[in-house]
Amino acid sequence: MANEGCSSSGWEAESEELYGAESGWVEARTSCDHLSSLCSDLSNIPVPDSPCTRCHHPAENWLCLSCKDVLCSRFINKHMLSHHQETGHCLALSFSDLSVWCFACEAYLDVQMIWQLRPVYEVAHLLKFGQRPPFLAIESLQLSTQNEGSSSGS
Numbered sequence: 001m002a003n004e005g006c007s008s009s010g011w012e013a014e015s016e017e018l019y020g021a022e023s024g025w026v027e028a029r030t031s032c033d034h035l036s037s038l039c040s041d042l043s044n045i046p047v048p049d050s051p052c053t054r055c056h057h058p059a060e061n062w063l064c065l066s067c068k069d070v071l072c073s074r075f076i077n078k079h080m081l082s083h084h085q086e087t088g089h090c091l092a093l094s095f096s097d098l099s100v101w102c103f104a105c106e107a108y109l110d111v112q113m114i115w116q117l118r119p120v121y122e123v124a125h126l127l128k129f130g131q132r133p134p135f136l137a138i139e140s141l142q143l144s145t146q147n148e149g150s151s152s153g154s
């Protein structure tokens, strides 16, 4: 019954904020015109601590979502940026916080709102944290939206 005494700390809520909802959250786009360049097989990606394929920088690299190359950030040797300039691949997933950046839109993309990005986000989350991301309740939705685009009115 001593529980009621400790009202000074509010730490029960803290675990829910680990996913970055509150602190320094940048506004992310909920649409992007470049999703067609996504690799068709993103269920199999390099592990989050893969080194940069060019300079072997060990961590916090980016994964190109078009060709699954692992490249370092603009704060290291800018290899992801130069990869984008050389190839036009514009979608990259950050292994440090699992955010997705579009170089063409010059914006972060909302992985929870853009269903095409959810599968790779889930896989990356699973590899990085050992568990699936919290929004997985909508998993079944993906199955029913997959043939979107091939359907034509008759």
Ligand SMILES: [Zn+2]
Pocket (backbone or CB within 6 Å): 032, 033, 034, 035, 090, 102, 103, 104, 105, 106
């Ligand atoms: Zn874009």
Ligand SMILES: [Zn+2]
Pocket (backbone or CB within 6 Å): 052, 053, 054, 055, 056, 057, 071, 072, 076, 077, 078, 079
């Ligand atoms: Zn590099």
Ligand SMILES: [Zn+2]
Pocket (backbone or CB within 6 Å): 064, 065, 066, 067, 068, 069, 083, 087, 089
């Ligand atoms: Zn690429």
